[in-house]
Amino acid sequence: MKTSLVKYVLYDILQNRIVIAYTVFLLAVSMGLFALSDQPAQGLISLLNIVLIVVPLVSLIFSTIHLYNAADFIELLAAQPLKRSAILWSEFWGLSLAMITAIIIGVGIPVLVYAPNPTGFSLLGTALSLTLVFIALAFWASVATRDKARGIGVALLTWFYFALLYDALVLFILFGFADYPLEKATLALMSLNPIDLGRIIVLLQMDISALMGYTGALFNALFGTVWGIIYALSIMLLWVAAPLYFAQRIFRKKDL
Amino acid sequence: MQLFTLLLLCFWGVAQGATLEVGKGKTYGTIRQALEAAMAGDTVRIHPGVYAEGNLTLGKKVTLVGVDYPVLDGRNSDEIITVTAPGVGIFGLQIQNSGQLNTIDLAGIKVLSTNHVRIGNNRMRNCNFAIYLSNVQDSEVFGNDVQGTPKEEQNTGNGIHLWKCERIRIEKNYCTGHRDGIYFEFVTDSDVLGNLSEKNIRYGLHFMFSHNDRYRENTFRNNGAGVAVMYSRQVEMTNNHFEHNWGGAAYGLLLKDISDSRIRHNEFKQNTAGIYMEGASRIDVEQNRFEANGWALRVQASCDANNVRENVFIGNSFDVATNGHLVLNKFEGNYWDKYEGYDLNRDGVGDVPFRPVSLYAVIVERMPFCMVLMRSFMVYLLDKAEKIMPSLTPEMLHDEKPLMREPQLNQNHPT
Numbered sequence: 001m002k003t004s005l006v007k008y009v010l011y012d013i014l015q016n017r018i019v020i021a022y023t024v025f026l027l028a029v030s031m032g033l034f035a036l037s038d039q040p041a042q043g044l045i046s047l048l049n050i051v052l053i054v055v056p057l058v059s060l061i062f063s064t065i066h067l068y069n070a071a072d073f074i075e076l077l078a079a080q081p082l083k084r085s086a087i088l089w090s091e092f093w094g095l096s097l098a099m100i101t102a103i104i105i106g107v108g109i110p111v112l113v114y115a116p117n118p119t120g121f122s123l124l125g126t127a128l129s130l131t132l133v134f135i136a137l138a139f140w141a142s143v144a145t146r147d148k149a150r151g152i153g154v155a156l157l158t159w160f161y162f163a164l165l166y167d168a169l170v171l172f173i174l175f176g177f178a179d180y181p182l183e184k185a186t187l188a189l190m191s192l193n194p195i196d197l198g199r200i201i202v203l204l205q206m207d208i209s210a211l212m213g214y215t216g217a218l219f220n221a222l223f224g225t226v227w228g229i230i231y232a233l234s235i236m237l238l239w240v241a242a243p244l245y246f247a248q249r250i251f252r253k254k255d256l
Numbered sequence: 257m258q259l260f261t262l263l264l265l266c267f268w269g270v271a272q273g274a275t276l277e278v279g280k281g282k283t284y285g286t287i288r289q290a291l292e293a294a295m296a297g298d299t300v301r302i303h304p305g306v307y308a309e310g311n312l313t314l315g316k317k318v319t320l321v322g323v324d325y326p327v328l329d330g331r332n333s334d335e336i337i338t339v340t341a342p343g344v345g346i347f348g349l350q351i352q353n354s355g356q357l358n359t360i361d362l363a364g365i366k367v368l369s370t371n372h373v374r375i376g377n378n379r380m381r382n383c384n385f386a387i388y389l390s391n392v393q394d395s396e397v398f399g400n401d402v403q404g405t406p407k408e409e410q411n412t413g414n415g416i417h418l419w420k421c422e423r424i425r426i427e428k429n430y431c432t433g434h435r436d437g438i439y440f441e442f443v444t445d446s447d448v449l450g451n452l453s454e455k456n457i458r459y460g461l462h463f464m465f466s467h468n469d470r471y472r473e474n475t476f477r478n479n480g481a482g483v484a485v486m487y488s489r490q491v492e493m494t495n496n497h498f499e500h501n502w503g504g505a506a507y508g509l510l511l512k513d514i515s516d517s518r519i520r521h522n523e524f525k526q527n528t529a530g531i532y533m534e535g536a537s538r539i540d541v542e543q544n545r546f547e548a549n550g551w552a553l554r555v556q557a558s559c560d561a562n563n564v565r566e567n568v569f570i571g572n573s574f575d576v577a578t579n580g581h582l583v584l585n586k587f588e589g590n591y592w593d594k595y596e597g598y599d600l601n602r603d604g605v606g607d608v609p610f611r612p613v614s615l616y617a618v619i620v621e622r623m624p625f626c627m628v629l630m631r632s633f634m635v636y637l638l639d640k641a642e643k644i645m646p647s648l649t650p651e652m653l654h655d656e657k658p659l660m661r662e663p664q665l666n667q668n669h670p671t
Contacts, residue, residue: 038593038661038662039570039571039593041548041570041571042571042593045631048631049631049633049636052632052633053633163633164633164634167629167632167633167634167635168634170629171626171629171634171635174623174625174626174629175623178622178623182625183625186625186628187628190628196628196629196632199630199631199632200628202631203630203631206573206631207550207573207630207631208502209502209526209527209528209548209549209550209573210528210549210550210551210573210574210627210630211550211627211630212502212503212504212506212528212550213503213504213506213528213529213550213551213624213627214504214624214625214627
């Protein structure tokens with residue numbers, strides 16, 4: 001990774017109109033939701049839905065498009081005496097820093113103003129981690145497919161699967177196997193979707209009273225202590241690392 | 257110190273008996289000697305020191321007054337004070353280390369079959385049962401600081417334990433580390449005022465078969481299972497605080513087979529279930545505030561003719577849950593923060609009814625592990641669909657007159 005390269009990518013993206021629009025959109029929506037609800041807690045609930053749906057979508061699609069658009073630039077860089085991994089990492093950090101900036105301005109500032117409490121900060125943490133996870137997934141998708149349209153299609157499907165389809169499937173499975181002890185299975189199922197993990201990080205603050213109502217021993221051990229958050233965050237980290245690792249493995253040998 | 261001098265002066269005037277001094281270098285070396293010498297109406301004044309004299313039985317009308325909390329130690333084997341005579345007063349003592357037996361409930365102070373007893377401003381430490389009233393009438397227990405050493409539920413006694421009593425006043429006590437902070441069984445016409453009961457193993461307050469009682473301005477927090485009210489009628493609970501009772505079987509307030517009672521102006525905050533009602537009839541739940549609970553109300557289908565009026569529901573994960581379709585209770589004029597209706601005539605009352613039981617609440621009631629999907633977008637969609645066409649949620653459970661704005665509740669809470 002070259003810092004100068006990261007800087008270049010970052011400045012390039014920060015000037016992008018879409019990132020600016022994204023920042024303004026987040027800021028407007030967050031401020032609006034807080035201003036419209038009687039209670040900050042209510043605003044946080046509405047904002048949670050935005051964060052869980054919009055942030056993954058924008059991170060994923062924008063990153064995929066950016067990577068395809070930067071294909072020529074990446075090709076040029078590959079001709080220079082630079083390691084392939086350095087190119088990939090610079091792109092990743094450039095993109096991540098730009099999107100993180102957008103989140104911090106768009107979500108962080110309203111949270112600081114209206115709801116500077118553990119729930120608000122866990123929501124901000126969730127937004128940041130989801131951004132990183134879906135940028136990593138975008139890398140994998142765009143490196144794995146050469147065709148731009150197909151790459152964007154894969155990215156969109158990924159988002160649709162994680163944001164909507166997955167929970168419906170989980171609900172379906174839970175209904176179907178309701179007679180079996182599903183405690184561990186549900187936890188495993190939640191770990192297989194970064195959006196669910198992010199949601200649980202916020203739930204641990206927002207709805208802890210209800211979560212404690214479920215008598216499962218594993219649930220209580222996990223949700224009743226700080227281990228719940230540590231567990232969710234470390235799985236989330238895996239969700240960033242794994243796609244990046246696969247992307248890098250493909251990119252190293254890819255014929256550009 | 258000044259307080260006790262004052263107290264002493266009071267009793268000087270009231271008792272009009274002699275004062276017997278106990279302590280090193282005083283008239284009596286031990287409390288037992290003083291008690292033997294005392295006449296009815298006398299005051300025994302105990303100076304600082306440690307008195308481990310086994311069981312002391314107060315069989316005549318005497319008043320024990322401690323100066324700077326003299327310690328009465330039970331050496332983990334005795335019941336420390338047993339009161340059998342009417343008119344006894346016990347003030348300002350530190351009573352510690354009572355014994356524990358499986359056959360007899362040993363206590364720090366036990367009052368047996370008498371009346372007009374006053375127990376005030378004592379410190380109870382590491383007792384099995386701390387203050388135990390059995391078949392007592394017209395008595396007072398106030399300002400005691402009761403701290404137990406929590407062991408297992410079956411090996412720990414209750415803080416303030418009343419059995420078959422009438423007209424008792426329990427006021428401004430602090431109870432912690434016992435099985436139940438305050439325990440009532442067959443207690444009638446009594447008042448529980450301004451107590452703080454926290455971190456007890458089971459219930460902060462537990463009462464059974466106790467009719468015509470009043471509970472006001474108490475705080476119950478962080479107890480293993482909250483507060484339980486069972487098999488009683490005509491109970492009045494006002495201005496109490498129920499806080500932070502978490503767990504699978506923890507409730508702010510558990511109502512089981514209760515009837516004709518009133519629950520007003522209370523605050524339920526951060527409990528797994530604010531109020532859990534089972535077999536409850538004709539109860540008015542009015543002007544309470546439910547905030548950040550897992551479930552604000554869990555009303556089982558066995559409840560009937562209850563009125564839930566003018567309460568405030570804010571930030572609860574679920575407002576109301578129930579286990580059946582039959583709804584015989586009335587919800588009216590509450591403020592629900594989840595209400596999304598409109599108010600065209602601007603009278604402050606929403607024009608469409610609010611259904612506080614969501615589809616997801618019904619699902620979680622049947623399959624608790626679905627809890628992990630809370631606030632998922634999928635669940636949100638399902639709830640929306642159900643709101644438009646109710647099929648699984650009890651149709652009759654609705655608030656016809658939901659308030660548009662949060663009303664100011666006239667609550668007077670202890671600090």
